[in-house]
Amino acid sequence: MSGLRLVVVDDHHLFRAGVRSELAAHVEIVGEAAAPAEAIAVIISAAPDVVLLDVHLPDGGGVAVLRALADAGLDPVPRVLVLSVSDAAEDVVPMIRAGALGYVTKTIDTAELVGAIERVAAGDAYFSPRLAAFVLQAFTAPDAPVAAAEDELESLTPREREVLHHLARGYAYKRIGARLGISARTVESHVGAVLRKLQLTSRHEVSHWAASRGLIGDAGDGGEEGAT
């Protein structure tokens, strides 16, 4: 048991129950919620170390939760790990841009999930192989002729690309460090730098993914069609 305190936000009751029993030996689950408004109330009162947040929720989706948390001015800021069945870029990228520190899919095994929770709890980014691949793609795709080279947010450094490439191939931080001759901590800081670029870049490929979820540009009504 790491002693970490967790809130789980997911509209599938069965899934929450599953996560609870899976994680019971590793973390303390201090709250659950099925929709954004409820989630925000639970998070504010329970002040967890990490929030496990689903993408597809009624009333605005996970993005609405992230936005409300950003607006709430909490201190410390709750750290969010996204856990979703979707691994589509249109779902992943807006969540990261709205402030999540990591993204994993629901097929992840328990040990990996606990590892991701611990990493996010420490304030570090957690990229699944799939997310690393998306990010590489976004920063590789030929952008509209931006004044790109000028702006370091628009591109990855060769080292950052190398780190992401290894993450996409499934290497753990320690191995990446050993292969590149740098410390695991330095690998972590490269991933953190990529996360910030992903959040701040105006690259077309990234903004497009974000816009497709109503995160930027659109009417800003939350844009989620989550109600079923």
Add this chain to the structure above:
Amino acid sequence: MGAAAVVIGTPLLIASLTRADRDQAGSAWEDERQRFAAHLHDSVLQTLALVQRQAHDPAAVARLARRQEHALRAWMAGEADLLSETLGAALRDVVAEVEDEQRITIELSIIGDRPIDPAGEALAAAAREALRNAARHAAGAAVFVFAEIGPRGVEVFVRDEGPGFVFADVPSERRGLRDAVIGRMAAVGGSAAIESAPDEGTEVALRLRRTGAGR
């Protein structure tokens, strides 16, 4: 548990993703997708029925769920392998096939795509052998496939976190890896590199330079 939630959650995802898909398609393609969607709904219902009937056999349930998950993900990503005519689709097929056959889970990430050609077919076949090899020699370990399909060529990495090996000590039955993977790639002008060390897992890198068919 995760598998069951995946099946339960899918109708929601279908509903939320169709809009984005519509925007990027011509109408013939759209017809094809509609047909595929109908087929998919049918297959989801069948899978759910089978899951109920085989509830006593968790391994069978997990396998059914996994197969269905593959079909749905391919469709949701707008990459539906309607006819498996791209390299990405062929790789997805190979991964699904080996998962079923070897009863393992493989984490697959693909960026880019291009139409399939003989070199691509050889690469997919080489990837299949590398995956089978990983399943056999790294039982229970995590297996990853990362494919980068770009204008300058294709790179596919098949990696397992199994025990690894020293190449010089490869027992003769494992020479299959050399023929089936290295031989296949060489025959189409590509290359295969195998990197392994005890306790470090094994990674097979398959590479194709740009050919006439790829762009």
